[in-house]
Amino acid sequence: MNETMVCVVGNVATQPVFRETAAGPSARFRLAVTQRFWDREKNAWRDGHTNFFTVWANRALAANVQASVSLGEPLLVRGRLKVRSEQRDGQSWTGADIEASAIGHDLARGTAAFRRALRGDQSSGAPTRPEPNWETEPADPADPADQAERADGADGADGADGAVLQRQEPALAV
Incomplete structure (x- = not known):
């Protein structure tokens, strides 16, 4: 399994789109990852190049993205990198997708309150294990x-x- 796994830190650039498909729930959004560096001449932080990734989440992760992620929030995304090239209107386009295996809020830049998601078997009224x-x-x-x-x-x-x-x-x- 020669897969490129990445972990990126950035901001949600588009509102997440959630869809129910035959294969299960799916969600996608764009993540902006901007390089920051210290400019010694100006004695200040500067923004460098920004990379945009399309993040794809499936199944339970997609449902949790729908309930937890909003435009502009700082996130950490871990997953499989897929670079794609295509021709559109005579021009060559290259895009980078991340098939996410984990997504979380960047707690270095804010706070979050975790709520455990209910599984399918718990929604039927089955007793849950006490904390x-x-x-x-x-x-x-x-x-x-x-x-x-x-x-x-x-x-x-x-x-x-x-x-x-x-x-x-x-x-x-x-």
Whole structure:
């Protein structure tokens, strides 16, 4: 598999277009990637050449692009680069497409709030797995269950896999 994988950082240059196709959802938009460099003579940052890529997203990624991406937003796009050449009206045109495998907002330039997308099986009302509670409650000395756990050396906090975590006592230097 000799494929050219790229990761580009740029701004959304066109409003994403979403379509339902026979193969599943598809979305596309243009991404502008501008080189920036420090001009020593002017003692300031300058914009260089701008490259434009057509970004294609398919299936679940396309649906999430439709719900999350808007014109002008800074993005990171990772995917497979495809350069195409064609003849139109007697002129030669070259374009660069990225078949995206991952798209995200550039958090160096702003904030985002992540929301997990619902899968097809969860929309039918199937129960979802509860979010783990990473907060641990202090043991109640009057609670017999907490006394039994302390006697076993555990603090009662459950790990991600349901196992009881053991309390680690700090070592004392003598």
